[in-house]
Amino acid sequence: MTLHPPQPLKAPASASRPRRRRAAGRPVTRTEELRLQIADDIVRGRLAPGTPLEEVEIAKRYGVSRTPVREALRDLAASGLVEARPHRSALVAQPSLERLRGMFDVMAELEALCAGLCAVHMTAAERAGLEATHAELADLTRRGDEGGYTVLNERFHTTLYAGSHNDYLAELTLATRARLQPFRRAQFRTLGRLARSYEEHDRVVTAILRGDKAEAAAAMRAHILTVEVAYERYAESV
Template identity: 80%
Template sequence: MSTPVSPSLVRERAVRPRRRRGPVRAVTRTEELRLQIADDIVRGRIAPGTALEEMDIAKRYGVSRTPVREVIRDLAASGLVETRPHRSALVAKPSIERLRGMFEVMAELEALCAGQSALHMTPAERGQLQAIHADLGDLTRRGDETNYSFLNDRFHTFLYSGAHNDYLAEITLATRGRLQPFRRAQFRNLGRLALSYAEHDAVVTAILRGDKAEAAAAMRAHILTVEHAYERYAESV
């Protein structure tokens, strides 16, 4: 049986928040470089075991060595690169078994965040969540994969903060950082943007109703679907 919706919450949902907050922020060159290298590794263009020489990478992508160092550190945190003392980093590739384990943990952490957000988000935060979700809908209709991916990060991060548990937000962000290249890759599957948005909609609806169990279940299902979408993508490249 579904949880009754209080009249005050119905009124809250009926008031649509202002959505015009300006354009999605521009991607920095370092972020762009990280995405390019991560994409080349995930697609197999840079093979596992390849040494990542800073000078070679800088020349290949037309950048200085400074952003290359930062990107290699980020990719090491994601498990795509193995760093070695006093030697060049090597391209790694987590096994499917390890990735599945990481996604399982991610699903439970995000489910906890969503459930706690259903209980603890303020009316103002719920309005902001609706606005982000609406903007994701606009990007879905335009087929804007790049900006959807960045705003999707903001959507999930907002739910972490909405749980009002700093430690939970901290460990969830850290885990997401390790999975980020694989989470982004799934958007290259045909029709994935629309499906992602629909999955988000189930989460948002449950949070606005204050339904902890349903919000957690919807988010858990969403993250496990992301895992399956990535595996389908990986099989196709």
């Protein structure tokens, strides 16, 4: 990723658009909206490493209080996208490749464990719901709908966390996904990634429906590690 000199934060054109909604219908919170927008601008290279992120300026541009801004920057710092500095404004950071790979390694093991448990514990209704979501993803893939696929992809994975029937595991996996979300979203900007992602999902779903715990875990682990590679390719192209 090419480094650029620090530049002032600019409000994106989408700032005034209606608030996005998650696939399940729950409105995205203001903190989530801010976090996603700032993260996208960083990952896309619109906000270069070293750019100061002033809480007051961000709050003014988005018409919010400083509280959601502070929370969004804290979450981004956990992802390695923002460098928090005591008593000073945060800066756009450049997460090291080593840190990202470590995060993806943990994510792969957590999601593999979820998928394996789904093969054993998912109810008939949950399996039907998983198949329905998978079918929707197939339609979005055919239409090349990157935005729709990105949103529904979150529901697909969340369904697997819940299907593990292990609340603590689901909590850990969701927390880790939140840290990696900007990078997972960016991977869909690489050519042909939607189709490959769907094919990888298909192997996971097939194994779960067969009740094959080992294969479900292996397929999911391979999927997440492929996501990492896809992101790295995207980052190199920015």
